[in-house]
Amino acid sequence: MTELPAPQAVPGCPCCAEFSDRLAATAPQTSAWSDVRVLRRRHHAADHSSATTTGGPT
Numbered sequence: 001m002t003e004l005p006a007p008q009a010v011p012g013c014p015c016c017a018e019f020s021d022r023l024a025a026t027a028p029q030t031s032a033w034s035d036v037r038v039l040r041r042r043h044h045a046a047d048h049s050s051a052t053t054t055g056g057p058t
């Protein structure tokens with residue numbers, strides 16, 4: 001299996017900060033850790049899908 005690169009936390013986004021904190025507090029390679037990574041990726045896709053644009057449709 002190929003490990004996808006982790007999305008970068010977006011500065012100023014409280015959700016990204018929370019995911020980073022949760023990942024740091026969770027033991028790597030565990031199911032809980034994987035869950036946080038999935039949720040973070042989903043959050044990025046939903047809220048940061050166009051990272052090069054500022055603002056975007058609201």
Ligand SMILES: [Zn+2]
Pocket residue numbers: 010013014015016017043044047048
């Ligand atoms: Zn975010």
